[in-house]
Amino acid sequence: MDLFSNLALGFSTASTLANLGFCLIGVLLGTLIGVLPGIGATATIAMLLPITFGIGDPASSLIMLAGIYYGAQYGGSTTAILINLPGESSSAVTALDGYQMARQGRAGAALATAAIGSFFAGTVSTFLVALFAPPLTAIALQFSAPEYFSLMVVGLVSSIALAHGSVVKALAMVVLGLLFGLVGADIIEGTPRFTLGIRELSDGLNFVAVAVGVFGIAEIVRNLENEQTRTALTRQVSSLFPTREDFRRMVGPVLRGTALGSALGVLPGNGAILASFASYAVEKKVSDRPEEFGRGAIEGVAGPESANNAGAQTSFIPLLTLGIPANPVMALMIGAMIIQGVVPGPRVIVEQPALFWGIIASMWIGNLMLVILNLPLIGLWVRLLTVPYTILFPIIMAFSSIGVYSVASNPYHLFVVAGFGLLGYVLVKLRCEPAPLLLGFVLGPLLEENLRRAMIRFRGDPMVFLERPISAVLLILAVLILVVVLLPAVRKKREEVFVEET
Amino acid sequence: MTTPSRPAPDRANLLCGLIFIAFGLFFGVQSLGLEIGTAFRMGPGYFPLVLSGILILLGAIILFQSFREEHEPVGPIAWRGLFFILAAPVFFGLTVRGLGFVPALFFTATIAAFASRRMTLPLALVVALAITVFATAVFSYALGLPFARFGPWLPFAPPF
Numbered sequence: 001m002d003l004f005s006n007l008a009l010g011f012s013t014a015s016t017l018a019n020l021g022f023c024l025i026g027v028l029l030g031t032l033i034g035v036l037p038g039i040g041a042t043a044t045i046a047m048l049l050p051i052t053f054g055i056g057d058p059a060s061s062l063i064m065l066a067g068i069y070y071g072a073q074y075g076g077s078t079t080a081i082l083i084n085l086p087g088e089s090s091s092a093v094t095a096l097d098g099y100q101m102a103r104q105g106r107a108g109a110a111l112a113t114a115a116i117g118s119f120f121a122g123t124v125s126t127f128l129v130a131l132f133a134p135p136l137t138a139i140a141l142q143f144s145a146p147e148y149f150s151l152m153v154v155g156l157v158s159s160i161a162l163a164h165g166s167v168v169k170a171l172a173m174v175v176l177g178l179l180f181g182l183v184g185a186d187i188i189e190g191t192p193r194f195t196l197g198i199r200e201l202s203d204g205l206n207f208v209a210v211a212v213g214v215f216g217i218a219e220i221v222r223n224l225e226n227e228q229t230r231t232a233l234t235r236q237v238s239s240l241f242p243t244r245e246d247f248r249r250m251v252g253p254v255l256r257g258t259a260l261g262s263a264l265g266v267l268p269g270n271g272a273i274l275a276s277f278a279s280y281a282v283e284k285k286v287s288d289r290p291e292e293f294g295r296g297a298i299e300g301v302a303g304p305e306s307a308n309n310a311g312a313q314t315s316f317i318p319l320l321t322l323g324i325p326a327n328p329v330m331a332l333m334i335g336a337m338i339i340q341g342v343v344p345g346p347r348v349i350v351e352q353p354a355l356f357w358g359i360i361a362s363m364w365i366g367n368l369m370l371v372i373l374n375l376p377l378i379g380l381w382v383r384l385l386t387v388p389y390t391i392l393f394p395i396i397m398a399f400s401s402i403g404v405y406s407v408a409s410n411p412y413h414l415f416v417v418a419g420f421g422l423l424g425y426v427l428v429k430l431r432c433e434p435a436p437l438l439l440g441f442v443l444g445p446l447l448e449e450n451l452r453r454a455m456i457r458f459r460g461d462p463m464v465f466l467e468r469p470i471s472a473v474l475l476i477l478a479v480l481i482l483v484v485v486l487l488p489a490v491r492k493k494r495e496e497v498f499v500e501e502t
Numbered sequence: 503m504t505t506p507s508r509p510a511p512d513r514a515n516l517l518c519g520l521i522f523i524a525f526g527l528f529f530g531v532q533s534l535g536l537e538i539g540t541a542f543r544m545g546p547g548y549f550p551l552v553l554s555g556i557l558i559l560l561g562a563i564i565l566f567q568s569f570r571e572e573h574e575p576v577g578p579i580a581w582r583g584l585f586f587i588l589a590a591p592v593f594f595g596l597t598v599r600g601l602g603f604v605p606a607l608f609f610t611a612t613i614a615a616f617a618s619r620r621m622t623l624p625l626a627l628v629v630a631l632a633i634t635v636f637a638t639a640v641f642s643y644a645l646g647l648p649f650a651r652f653g654p655w656l657p658f659a660p661p662f
Binding site for chain 1: 536564
């Protein structure tokens with residue numbers, strides 16, 4: 001059976017001692033930073049990304065990055081449960097009932113539920129990724145420039161649909177991101193563009209520097225706005241393990257959450273967030289005790305956490321098969337792959353099977369490590385929440401600076417960090433989400449390249465995007481998403497959803 | 503109590519629209535200096551020029567909306583945090599080659615430490631020192647990143 005020989009190849013790549021070590025360090029570091037309140041998974045990965053470049057071997061550094069990702073996600077859930085401060089919108093749902101459980105002294109059970117649910121969801125969805133990636137890759141290999149262009153348009157439009165607040169602003173952020181992505185030498189003719197005569201910018205704005213600035217720095221500065229003392233529930237993480245009754249109540253939500261998450265995670269945009277909201281809504285609806293929701297129902301933790309993790313996993317499918325990032329985290333992954341000399345897309349599976357299957361296997365290993373590590377270490381993570389911010393900021397700034405500098409030993413990248421940190425903070429203050437900007441930044445050059453290729457190949461006839469069936473379907477989908485988001489009724493509903501979350 | 507005939511414009515959206523328009527103008531003007539080409543053979547300026555146009559349009563819509571509805575205020579701005587946090591990477595970039603990794607990192611951490619209002623000088627120095635020792639051990643010695651530990655600006659190089 002192909003599936004198993006492929007997975008075997010993956011596990012033999014991922015489970016060398018060195019790679020296991022990198023995965024472990026990744027999970028540890030990811031949790032360590034991700035558990036800090038106010039710093040979400042995307043910011044965590046952006047800050048830790050540079051560290052993985054020092055490794056050299058692409059497979060090892062991507063495996064470590066995957067570890068960081070899972071660690072960061074779990075760290076976000078931990079903060080959501082313990083101090084009701086979700087660092088990322090996907091763990092916002094967890095905070096609803098998780099924090100209530102913590103207040104009732106059941107923080108241990110909530111954290112364990114999150115870990116166990118995530119692990120189960122991770123196992124199932126890893127198999128799904130392994131099962132569906134090869135056939136999807138076969139389809140993707142038939143894509144040419146117009147299809148790629150239309151697919152990226154769908155991705156960008158979906159990221160708008162799932163951003164908070166004004167649709168027009170999100171759209172503007174995407175366009176601004178696309179423009180920043182074009183800075184540097186033109187891909188086809190090599191003409192320098194928008195470099196203001198600065199020679200160091202001819203390679204383009206550095207991706208890591210932009211990501212650290214827009215996400216990392218902006219978030220740190222936001223945390224400095226009101227420096228109040230945080231109240232952590234450090235005292236009472238008593239009994240760690242869920243009771244037999246808890247387990248019985250967990251099964252259904254975990255199963256349903258996994259199914260929902262796996263399906264929605266594939267969607268470009270940010271399926272994992274949608275999945276955790278959907279799961280919470282479903283559990284509340286099917287429960288015979290809906291009044292317990294919001295007052296510490298274990299189903300409200302188990303379902304969304306499983307959905308979130310399953311979605312996080314299956315969002316690797318568009319990345320690995322098409323080279324299209326489904327969310328900002330995947331955009332960071334693409335950036336990392338390109339820096340490692342791996343061009344994400346359908347060719348990876350053919351040309352670098354060990355790398356491809358290694359990443360898939362490492363997803364499962366990362367999940368396993370999370371359970372093994374975090375259940376006993378919960379006490380430690382809780383104590384970490386009491387470290388004052390005053391000390392954390394210089395630590396984070398020092399490591400980000402080293403990290404960004406180590407990418408190319410280019411001091412200019414540090415100025416880019418500061419510039420985009422300022423821009424990111426200003427835009428966040430003006431209620432503009434940074435995620436669409438980053439997605440646009442990554443896709444800018446790809447979008448332009450495929451547009452220009454398509455135009456040259458089809459003699460400048462824009463109708464080609466509508467005449468080719470796959471491309472036409474994708475563009476219609478993009479228009480539909482945009483229309484739906486702009487409809488007054490949906491708009492109102494969408495505002496409600498996001499209000500509930502914040 | 504008097505109700506104004508027209509509500510004051512929402513300042514966040516006003517500024518937001520202006521920022522987008524400014525960026526659109528910047529990229530647009532720069533694109534005009536490049537070869538535009540035709541839809542068939544697009545030059546380097548074609549796609550950015552189209553995008554700039556869209557950005558200016560979107561900025562104008564946001565600007566227009568700011569006169570119609572009012573939202574919650576912008577909230578406090580972390581001026582002090584912004585200043586010290588942004589200064590840290592800039593300082594590191596300016597000095598890492600001249601001063602070398604160890605002193606540049608020490609001062610970078612010290613600067614970043616003062617982003618918080620609660621920081622005191624002794625604590626900042628202790629934290630910066632600890633970070634520098636740790637980072638030098640990990641990045642310079644263990645991972646062997648190719649940075650000079652002490653740079654040419656220093657009159658003497660410590661023997662480690």
